[in-house]
Amino acid sequence: xxxxxxxxxxxxxxxxxxxxxxxxxxxxxxxxxxxxxxxxxxxxxxxxxxxxxxxxxxxxxxxxxxxxxxxxxxxxxxxxxxxxxxxxxxxxxxxxxxxxxxxxxxxxxxxxxxxxxxxxxxxxxxxxxxxxxxxxxxxxxxxxxxxxxxxxxxxxxxxxxxxxxxxxxxxxxxxxxxxxxxxxxxxxxxxxxxxxxxxxxxxxxxxxxxxxxxxxxxxxxxxxxxxxxxxxxxxxxxxxxxxxxxxxxx
Amino acid sequence: xxxxxxxxxxxxxxxxxxxxxxxxxxxxxxxxxxxxxxxxxxxxxxxxxxxxxxxxxxxxxxxxxxxxxxxxxxxxxxxxxxxxxxxxxxxxxxxxxxxxxxxxxxxxxxxxxxxxxxxxxxxxxxxxxxxxxxxxxxxxxxxxxxxxxxxxxxxxxxxxxxxxxxxxxxxxxxxxxxxxxxxxxxxxxxxxxxxxxxxxxxxxxxxxxxxxxxxxxxxxxxxxxxxxxxxxxxxxxxxxxxxxxxxxxxxxxxxxxxxxxxxxxxxxxxxxxxxxxxxxxxxxxxxxxxxxxxxxxxxxxx
Numbered sequence: 001x002x003x004x005x006x007x008x009x010x011x012x013x014x015x016x017x018x019x020x021x022x023x024x025x026x027x028x029x030x031x032x033x034x035x036x037x038x039x040x041x042x043x044x045x046x047x048x049x050x051x052x053x054x055x056x057x058x059x060x061x062x063x064x065x066x067x068x069x070x071x072x073x074x075x076x077x078x079x080x081x082x083x084x085x086x087x088x089x090x091x092x093x094x095x096x097x098x099x100x101x102x103x104x105x106x107x108x109x110x111x112x113x114x115x116x117x118x119x120x121x122x123x124x125x126x127x128x129x130x131x132x133x134x135x136x137x138x139x140x141x142x143x144x145x146x147x148x149x150x151x152x153x154x155x156x157x158x159x160x161x162x163x164x165x166x167x168x169x170x171x172x173x174x175x176x177x178x179x180x181x182x183x184x185x186x187x188x189x190x191x192x193x194x195x196x197x198x199x200x201x202x203x204x205x206x207x208x209x210x211x212x213x214x215x216x217x218x219x220x221x222x223x224x225x226x227x228x229x230x231x232x233x234x235x236x237x238x239x240x241x242x243x244x245x246x247x248x249x250x
Numbered sequence: 251x252x253x254x255x256x257x258x259x260x261x262x263x264x265x266x267x268x269x270x271x272x273x274x275x276x277x278x279x280x281x282x283x284x285x286x287x288x289x290x291x292x293x294x295x296x297x298x299x300x301x302x303x304x305x306x307x308x309x310x311x312x313x314x315x316x317x318x319x320x321x322x323x324x325x326x327x328x329x330x331x332x333x334x335x336x337x338x339x340x341x342x343x344x345x346x347x348x349x350x351x352x353x354x355x356x357x358x359x360x361x362x363x364x365x366x367x368x369x370x371x372x373x374x375x376x377x378x379x380x381x382x383x384x385x386x387x388x389x390x391x392x393x394x395x396x397x398x399x400x401x402x403x404x405x406x407x408x409x410x411x412x413x414x415x416x417x418x419x420x421x422x423x424x425x426x427x428x429x430x431x432x433x434x435x436x437x438x439x440x441x442x443x444x445x446x447x448x449x450x451x452x453x454x455x456x457x458x459x460x461x462x463x464x465x466x467x468x469x470x471x472x473x474x475x476x477x478x479x480x481x482x483x484x485x486x487x488x489x490x491x492x493x494x495x496x497x498x499x500x501x502x503x504x505x506x507x508x509x510x511x512x513x514x515x516x517x518x519x520x521x522x523x524x525x526x527x528x529x530x531x532x533x534x535x536x537x538x539x540x541x542x543x544x545x546x547x548x549x550x551x552x
Contacts, residue, residue, distance in 0.1 A: 004320055004322070004323055004351050004352045004353045004394060005319045005320045005323075005351065005352055006319060006320065006321060006350060006351055006352070007352055010349050010350050010351060010352045011349075011350050013349040014346045014347065014348075014349035014350040015346075017342060017345055017346040017349060018335075018338075018346045021335075021337070021338045021339070021342045021346075022335070022337065022338075023337045084335060088333065088334060088335040088336065089330050089332065089333040090333050090334060090335055090343075092295075092300055092327075092329050092330055092333055093327075093329075093333055093334075093347055093390055094347070094350070095298075095299070095300055096298045096299075096300065096315075096321065096322075096325065096327050096329075097321055097322050097347055097350045097351055098321070098350050099298065099299045099315045099316040099318065099321050100316055101316075247302075249295075249300065249301040249302055250295070250300040250301065
């Protein structure tokens with residue numbers, strides 16, 4: 001008993017136990033996989049059953065059709081990892097056990113982020129490879145995605161993990177599930193309206209920056225630059241959330 | 251040992267705890283008493299650093315809780331009986347808490363046994379009764395084999411068996427040399443459990459006394475009946491004397507003996523039709539002190 005102390009590893013282990021025993025979290029993770037795979041294979045399935053012409057349009061890009069839905073869910077994973085503690089009032093026990101508080105921020109981001117990354121990675125792989133298999137089985141041309149496969153799979157998974165981190169930040173900032181979700185979605189989507197007024201700002205807005213890793217096009221930064229900026233927004237959200245956690249009464 | 255020094259905590263315009271200085275010593279059960287809203291829960295939250303004081307500080311075993319490398323080994327706290335996620339099992343709840351401080355699963359099973367929840371440990375805690383929730387909270391408080399045990403209103407919602415069980419548990423923990431600090435608004439409960447009492451009223455320290463001292467300090471009440479209650483009230487008025495109307499012609503007097511009252515009445519020619527000294531119970535002593543706090547703030551402060 002005398003060797004029992006607070007360690008980063010211990011706090012992370014606790015977060016893992018909490019996340020896997022949190023029903024809402026598990027449903028959200030299942031939702032992420034269903035969105036990515038379910039929506040992702042639809043275009044290829046359409047070609048395979050002859051409902052769509054095999055026009056050779058980017059099947060890999062099309063396989064990421066479920067990312068918008070998955071983004072909402074991934075953000076919610078981060079949010080509930082924090083707000084479930086306030087809703088169930090376990091936050092008092094948690095902060096009594098980890099009175100320095102800051103290790104909790106890292107543990108929640110780390111655990112929820114890694115879990116979402118791995119789940120998304122699996123989902124995207126299945127979606128992209130599944131789409132290719134469906135096209136091939138229908139005798140339709142399968143565009144080569146070889147050199148960009150890493151970005152097509154790892155990029156979206158990172159994109160979702162960063163969204164989860166952003167959700168954790170909003171969770172610490174606002175504490176209530178509904179409030180934090182509203183705050184997160186407003187942060188992602190409201191500024192994009194500004195882009196209509198100042199088009200040059202569009203690539204740098206929170207909701208648009210990360211999308212660069214999913215698709216290319218006008219009004220988007222280079223893929224990794226965009227994702228990097230998105231991660232910077234998440235980091236800023238976490239710093240703000242952490243400062244609220246450390247300063248305010250529990 | 252818990253050292254609370256000049257603790258002040260305000261919420262907006264409300265001062266919940268007002269310059270509280272008191273030391274809670276190990277090896278005995280210290281009851282923390284006061285009416286609802288006296289600042290007991292705020293004080294307990296400040297002890298474990300959940301609420302930040304406006305001024306003052308709290309040291310546990312000589313250091314701030316936030317500076318403690320093994321927080322659960324120093325303090326175990328039950329501050330809120332329903333502070334668990336309803337979808338998690340009791341076992342999972344405890345395992346997560348234990349993991350933060352590197353406490354093994356073996357210890358989780360031990361505390362489940364101590365509180366008698368082993369058989370239901372796999373069930374979703376949302377279905378627990380209030381009493382089972384209290385037991386789970388106590389199990390969580392005991393996880394780190396703590397030197398200091400803080401329990402906020404632990405007997406709330408417990409059935410009579412549970413009340414006896416917790417009384418024995420608190421006595422045993424104190425007997426092992428731990429600091430046991432238990433809040434309650436029920437004097438009757440503390441009279442059976444505590445060795446020492448800290449009384450709080452409107453955020454201020456009213457008394458820091460042993461149970462025996464409090465009983466001794468409580469002057470008996472004297473019930474007086476007279477057709478001239480107003481005149482008698484004027485007659486008895488003095489610092490340290492409280493006269494309250496107990497009936498149309500009846501007064502309750504604290505701070506004067508029956509003999510003193512009889513003599514004063516005789517001298518002034520006031521008729522007494524009844525003069526009954528009432529033995530003070532601990533409950534009376536407690537009410538008298540919290541009552542005095544309302545009427546003469548600070549007068550009784552130790």
